[in-house]
Amino acid sequence: MVLTSVGKMMGLQQKAAGIRNICVLAHVDHGKTTLADCLISSNGIISSRLAGKLRYLDSREDEQVRGITMKSSAISLHFEKGGQEYLINLIDSPGHVDFSSEVSTAVRLCDGCIIVVDAVEGVCPQTQAVLRQAWLENIRPVLVINKIDRLIVELKLTPQEAYMHLKNILEQINAVTGSLFTSKVLEERAEKEAESESSSDTAAGDQIYDWSAGLEDTDDSHLYFSPDHGNVVFASAIDGWGFGIEHFAKLYSQKIGIKPAVLLKTLWGDYYLNTKAKKIMKGDQSKGKKPLFVQLVLDNIWSLYEAVMKRDKEKIEKIVTSLGLKIGPRESRHADPKVHLNAICSQWLPISDAVLSMVCSKLPSPLDITAERVEKLMCVGAKTFDSLPPETQELKSAFLRCSSEETAPVIVFVSKMFAVDAKALPHNKPRPLTQEEIAQRRELAKQRHAGKMAANQGKEVSEKPPSENSSEGTGSTGDKKGEEQQLTDQMDVVTSKAAKQEADNKESFIAFARVFSGVVRRGQKIFVLGPKYDPAESLHKLSPQCSATDDLPSVPHMSCCTLENLYLLMGRELEELEEVPAGNVLGIGGLQDFVLKSATLSTSPACPPFTPLNFEATPIVRVAVEPKHPSDMPQLVRGMKLLNQADPCVQVLIQETGEHVLVTAGEVHLQRCLDDLKERFAKIEISVSAPIIPFRETITRPPKVDMVNEEIGKQQKVAVIHQTKEDQNKIPEGIQVDSDGLVTISTPNKQATLSVRALPLPEEVTRLLEENSDLIRTMEQLSTSLNEDKNAHEINQKTMDKIKEFKQKLEQNLQGRKWRNAVDHIWSFGPRKCGPNILLHKFEGYKNSVWQCLENTEKELIATMKEACRYALQAKPQRLMAAMYTCEIMATAEVLGRVYAVLSKREGRVLQEEMKEGTDVFIIKAVLPVAESFGFADEIRKRTSGLASPQLVFSHWEIISSDPFWVPTTEEEYLHFGEKADSENQARKYMNAVRKRKGLYVEEKIVEHAEKQRTLSRNK
């Protein structure tokens, strides 16, 4: 296969209809990178022998060592089918849950995706997660069921069993898609109903409820994966083969004389071949017949595997000649039968053909971007499309046209920044010489040689006849010239070395981006729009026709930059480009001072920022880092800044204590960030603290029973111990606390007095607040703009309806005497005005509240009462909330016991256990406190000899039921737990650990009767 030249790729970039931007998505280890290898080898970039072993797109050293992908990377491939040429921009993504943010960055730039599923493991948690991601971004999926060879070699299934197994996998995956689809239809239906309700208010006509509108009506057949739709490929990436059923339909239509269209419909499903009648009949199972798929497809593959594995030379020969293949002696005599197998299979059913032709025929080109997706991309937060300024709404057509005309506005989205060694940039690399340059050099060398020869001759001549001075003169000048040349050459070497060293130390950032409209050119000036940029605001100040080259007034969240370099992304290599037309994925250099992680670039100030990426993983694992040598601090600070820019998900911050903190998605992610920091970005030795575990604090209702299940109030208190408990919650003077927890506190100048009471919110309210955080943020923005300038914003009717609905729901959930009128008295949400806490006021007649955007009243609301809130919280029973992971572990029956042992040792709780159909594998769903999770995956892997490996995903916060301040107060408790309550109190353990880290006072048990201990040890 010939390597496709950059020139050719540039040509293909111009034809948007032939472009496919796709990514490969799957659960960890299902074979994405191996599949990508096979596709890359079809373009001659790597040899087909190495495909699957090289894992070309895993270009980092740690990716190769650990065998998992950590960064998504892109490569452009060329494919030809049916006389049409295609450019495929392929992005390989990581499957490990810690790196799921890399998946989000990849999915945003694509129009379609290949979902890979391991034929043995089937649908796994990350498979579901990536399907959801694809769904959220409105991109179309196709399916590759990979590792079919494992069904033959490892599970030793018969073709019939394998068929049932594959059918099962398809059902599972379609069930996931189905549930995504149903939830969306229901949502839309609810929305429509709400709309029709509001319209029926005005038009008081008869409302006929249309029952059929909804699920039954909506055609969803194109969403499902089915081999007869042509969106499923069965494959074994490691053995280099793959096929869609149309391949076999074509093959057998000639052999058995049945139309390909008929075969295409019947090859998958419960049909069988009636050989006598030469007809395809339905109902294989009831008649005990082999389904067509088994008879015509799987049987053949199975017998090939059998023949090669058993080294049945005759049979292999027969198969090879009947298929018309040519196998070299090197492969057929290889000691490893797998090599032989690979050679046969990859010629017979080349996986790249099957997958790429499915991609080209089933996945959309950039021209097919849907209006729905465009609107979604353009509307940030709870804003709706029709609330955008008209100039902005007009841009929708630019997206839909995806045009590369001069007049089309340029719209580019940068989904992440990635660091490359400055050495690896094309302009710093020795580049192969062109023909002319080679000719030129040859000419120069010839001249030099001729010069030397002449000089030598001259010398000889001058030595002989001393009278001929002239020739001596030329000779010496020639020598001088030579010396000069040498000197400048040396200088060049020195300076280039210095430059190289400098380049060595420098990291260059490349933006991973896609052009949605227009043509980007090198050296072009363009607006960089931050996520908070608001076109409505800037269009007041700027004219919609202004360009980034004009001298413009400053606008918040907008800057101008020059596109310094454009690159074609070719896996480990970058190729320089002069311009990139709409519809392509590209790399952009020179943005590192303008873009932190992601951004929207446009030539039009009316362009809105794209919606933020949907990140599934929440950064939760924090560590503090410091340099080993304090003098290295500046490098660390710089390194952390670079790391932050290079990773979509990591957070770096400086805590109040001055500690530098890294927040990462999980242990593997943490390790990668630390390695990057040490070896690339800071290049210093660093020491890392133990993970800092996050906790939240909350209050609960007072318990009705005590720790020994006695009703509270009836027991006799133990006076002495009771005293200590009172001490712990000691409240300073000047603050009154009543029996119901109402705290009253005066300001130091005694001008004002505040009374605050803390109450636990009903759980549904907390959930409601968390779900609506976007809406609350929008309300906050509206309120501020109302306070500043009454008419700055026209509030969109839909948003208003949403706010009203939210208010109603809150009212429904805040019922009872305690919460009377509470919703109207909401002063603020918190923390930072949008969290799951509510601040209520109790002033009768006081109007100011969060609902002012509905009422249009204005007044200031400012009050700081940190102290009062703290004491109010302390006056109630306090509890810690722990961050919880969910994990799904697959384990065989024999290691199940050990998995449970590890789980229970680490305070894990099993939620569900079920057996995977058709296998002896159990799936265990459990929750585990983040605090107990460090080393969990490793421990499980070790205890089960690598048979089970869990992935942990942050799921929720959970109240730890024990009271961190608890001490025995009644006689029974005292008897049961002892004076010091020595038995484990999980909450206290966590609390003390935090206090210790913060250098706060920790009350710990001290050995009180040391003498007794001495008598125990006799050897003293």
Ligand SMILES: Nc1nc2c(ncn2[C@@H]2O[C@H](COP(=O)(O)OP(=O)(O)OP(=O)(O)O)[C@@H](O)[C@H]2O)c(=O)[nH]1
């Ligand atoms: N038996 C078999 N093994 C395969 C096949 N494809 C891939 N593998 C193996 O599965 C392992 C994982 O393959 P990768 O391609 O790295 O998987 P991945 O999906 O890229 O993994 P992550 O990027 O870490 O999510 C490797 O050891 C491959 O050799 C296959 O078709 N059959």
Ligand SMILES: [Mg+2]
């Ligand atoms: Mg991979």
